[in-house]
Amino acid sequence: MKILQVALFCAAVACSTASYAQDNPQMNLPRTPITAGMYLIDTQVAATPDQRATGLMFRQHMPQGEGMLFVFDFPSEQCFWMKNTQLPLTAAFVADDGTIVNLADMKPQTTDSHCSTKPVRFVLEMNQGWFAQKGIKAGFRLRGPAFKNP
Template sequence: MPRFMTLLALLLLTPAVPALAKDRSQHLAAVPLTITSGGRVARFRTEVAKTSLQQEKGLMFRTKLGPAESMIFPMKPPRFASFWMKNTLIPLDIVFIRPDGTIHRIANARALDLTPVESYEPVAAVLEIAGGRAAQLGLHEGDRVASPALAK
């Protein structure tokens, strides 16, 4: 019996098994976020990854991200950022946001790709949206992002 209990405890406590790992992202605060591009406004419900643990996990193990859903990673103070797609099962558009709230760069990231995606300059935040969504919305460098998550 003790052997069975040890095995059961290991299975329940091992986060490397996505089916058994508790999805801690459900408790992230969500805020509105808008991107203004060419007179059009795209609206998102944005989860805020504030802590280093939340930022490390990000959207790992998610199997879907709706067209109006996103996750933002505030960077206070602004800094160079580098992201990869380890354990990220869906493609993402990674939007690097300058301290003035404008988009610096939009990168397309493939699911499970370990190639670093770099900001190339200090950024105030990084926004992740569903892969291909930036092109669908016609987002470009220089477009303006607004959200309580970017407040100073």
């Protein structure tokens, strides 16, 4: 019985999350600047359930130096997949103070799950390779109005 309850709960969560997603790219989200050392990232902010569910789905292109910051209400394990996402991306799972907890390269059009290794409130998605090209790894501290840092 417990297994059935868990399965029904998971199905309900998956259905409710799927119902938030739209079927075209969202291009006009609010923006906030994030700095990664000497690099400025022009960041769209996905803060509502609808915005987070759609994320970067259906995008054909994202300029270098641009990203999407997913903002959640409280820290928890965050897991992302790439269904309906056509761009190869890297997800930076970010703590409240802006410290990158871990990075995950994600292939387009897959349902593989990519998760934070610790509870986080933020996930920053960038074009795949952007972090590596800049030498940015886990432990690096991002700065910006979203994070609790000076």
